[in-house]
Amino acid sequence: MERNRSDEKTRRKPSGAAVPRADLTEALYRAFFEEWAERGFSALSLERVAARAGAGKAAIYRRFPSRLAFADAAISTLGLQIALPQAEHKTLAEDILALLLRARAVLRHPLARRILPDLHAEAARSAEMRAINDRLALARREQAEALLNRAVCRGQLPEQVDRDLALDLMVAPLYWRMVVRGVTPSRAELAMQSRAIEAGLKASTRDRARQ
Template sequence: MERKRSDEKSRRKPSGAAVPRAELTAALYRAFFEEWAERGFSALSLERVAARAGAGKAAIYRRFSSRLAFADAALSALGLGIALPKPERATLEEDVFDLLLRIRAVLRHPLARRILPDLHAEAARSPEMRAINDRLAEARREQAQNLLDRAVRRGDLPEMIDRDLALDLLVAPLYWRMVVRGQTPTRAELMVQSKAITAGLKASIGDVGRT
């Protein structure tokens, strides 16, 4: 009987100072975004975040030193998920359409629609949040950079293309429609957007790149 109790004890999972579990970290991220969407970053409470995740506040401070550090980690994880590489399509227009579909999938999430405007407002007031927002934007733009690289290799776009302008043009119409105006375009509307964006990339930006 004693040996059985000893065996059970040896099989127990460590607690307290145990290595942070990935599933708990994911639950904390979800709770953080829910709290942010509901109350805004300025009124966000780490105690309420912990309660939403079914954890103690110590679980947060074992991982993150502050609300800003928490936001940085959570948004970085989201940015990396958005920037995962996707298969190359046959044409620039198909690549653009595929990119718009994936961005729409992110922006149509109700939490994203409520958090992003607040994130931009906080970034306008806080240099620290501005740095976090810039890193997230860079992760998003990296995926679009790959799209431009493929287009240049195929000869669809000139090597001297104005990349900053091109990256803005790729995502700005959809972002304006969904985040600023609160509308979700249909698949057919995305196809029209992709045609217009592709035409703009090949015409206006191509001419700038050759001057």
């Protein structure tokens, strides 16, 4: 009896190098962050990461040549998620509130709360980790700068606004409260904070113009 060629093709395994699967890559990222949160980057084991993801260590090295490269890819992916475009609102305070709500969603995650302080500590010791940390910060600052540009176009902030100061003010108080103090603010508290940031930016711009 002649074998069905379509069945044979279905059963045949692909030859050549294995193709990295997106779902496995995502599982490896999750396992990497879980391992990092539990043990810190300095004690992070790629063998344990692979085991958490239900994969072999070879699955990691097909994607990343080193632990640092793995961290770079995982953090860059997180940075892109944080920097997703936000809807435009009518006022600067509303735009700031939307940014703070998104930052709160990231910072309230238990893994983020444990990893971020360790990331900053590693960045203080390692130039390579400093570069990775800077790219993550840049993703956040680019999103916040788009918010400032909209406010300038609407006439809610002058063109000469101190952008470095403004970008620091946007999320730094929230980071301090959530990551350093371990307190999660309510939406009402974030709305108050957004109005305070708006007022501070306008006041600092007036002071700068008088200098």
